[in-house]
Amino acid sequence: MKILVTGGAGYIGSHTVDKLLQMGLDVVVVDNLATGHKSSVPEDVPFYEIDIRDQVALSNVFDEHNIDAVVHFAAKSLVNESMNKPLDYFDNNTYGMISLLEVMNKYNVKKIVFSSSASTYGIPKNIPVKEEDEQNPINPYGLTKLQMEQIMHWADLAYDIKGVALRYFNVAGAKIDGSIGEDHNPETHLVPNILLAAQGKKDKIIIFGNDYNTPDGFNVRDYVHVVDLANAHYLAINYLMNENSSNYFNLGSKIGFSVKQMVDAAILETGIDIPNEIGPRRAGDPDSLVADSTKAQNILGWKPELTDVKTIIQTAWNWMQKHPDGYGDK
Ligand code: UDP
Numbered sequence: 001m002k003i004l005v006t007g008g009a010g011y012i013g014s015h016t017v018d019k020l021l022q023m024g025l026d027v028v029v030v031d032n033l034a035t036g037h038k039s040s041v042p043e044d045v046p047f048y049e050i051d052i053r054d055q056v057a058l059s060n061v062f063d064e065h066n067i068d069a070v071v072h073f074a075a076k077s078l079v080n081e082s083m084n085k086p087l088d089y090f091d092n093n094t095y096g097m098i099s100l101l102e103v104m105n106k107y108n109v110k111k112i113v114f115s116s117s118a119s120t121y122g123i124p125k126n127i128p129v130k131e132e133d134e135q136n137p138i139n140p141y142g143l144t145k146l147q148m149e150q151i152m153h154w155a156d157l158a159y160d161i162k163g164v165a166l167r168y169f170n171v172a173g174a175k176i177d178g179s180i181g182e183d184h185n186p187e188t189h190l191v192p193n194i195l196l197a198a199q200g201k202k203d204k205i206i207i208f209g210n211d212y213n214t215p216d217g218f219n220v221r222d223y224v225h226v227v228d229l230a231n232a233h234y235l236a237i238n239y240l241m242n243e244n245s246s247n248y249f250n251l252g253s254k255i256g257f258s259v260k261q262m263v264d265a266a267i268l269e270t271g272i273d274i275p276n277e278i279g280p281r282r283a284g285d286p287d288s289l290v291a292d293s294t295k296a297q298n299i300l301g302w303k304p305e306l307t308d309v310k311t312i313i314q315t316a317w318n319w320m321q322k323h324p325d326g327y328g329d330k
Contacts, residue, residue: 001025001237002026002067003020003027003067003070004028005073006074007030007031007073008041008045008073009041010037010073011183012171013036015175015180015226015229016071016233017029018042019230021045025234028065030049030050032050032051032074035076035185037327046064053099054099062104068111069241071112071237073115075115075145077117081141082139089144093141093144094144098151100112105155110160111237111240111241112152112164112240113163113236114165116145116166117142117167119141119145121135121137121289122137122286123138127289127290129250129290129292153246162245163240164236164248164249165247165249166229166232166248167251168229169251169252171226172191173227173316174319175226175315176227176315176318178318191266191312197274197275199324207260207263212288216261218258219286219287220288222252222256222289223253223257223262223312225304227315228306235302239299249293250295251302252292253291253307255307263276265313266317269314
């Protein structure tokens, strides 16, 4: 079975490529390398540096390979950036999905696993968040992910393209052996930023606000290990291959940690007194975002195994120590 992974040179994409190869699937990667790293893709995996909005280039990949299903990561993913450059997000993400589905339909490829996001819920009314809760995004990034889910829905009705949307909560950690990991430039995410401060590459980690409506006042997120997340994509492919109908799932661990708890855990795991400071809130951050992933467990058979925050931090730290300059290409 051959799987096309768009955005397979990115953080979650590369871990998913690794998982699919381990499970014996053939993989083809397309990535425009806007944020991805070519060296995160194994050399024997066919790689195409193309943008999915380029339908001619994308069609050539489908001509060359008999693709059975697509796992679609290629998208922009920063909330703040999306507030400043919303049109880039609608073009890259929303139109990117349209372009991909058009080419898939042309080549009669009828299965897609899509990396959606908890940001489609906006400020959730209930914690933990369930799949049927209202989706009401509060930034262009979340809106594009919701639009992409909706486009998939109509493409299913019209063209019978079956899709699974996986709504991620906060992804962190790295492959256990430290061979691949997270490398963004600039880095905005909490766990790598805490560890950059541990490495001395940042002066300090700024904690965004301490007046949230949570037990310790720091905002709470649900951190899910990237290897567990990669496994969910493999299970979602199997689900579609078994001719199931389109579906959507939350992926988290149902356990929330506050930003302060994450900083304290990193201090404990690294043995470094990581400099930290409380700063103002970041715009658009809900108090708490925690997933109910029971549906993924029941229907996909997803059992996250690396749920301990210690493991998330240890594996991210291991990757950073082995690769102090990341992939060294940006
Ligand atoms: N955060 C923080 N300092 C940072 C980066 C993030 O305090 O330098 C907080 C942020 O307010 C949020 C959590 O860490 O509560 C996770 O943020 P991240 O950007 O990693 O993921 P997001 O929740 O935006 O997807």
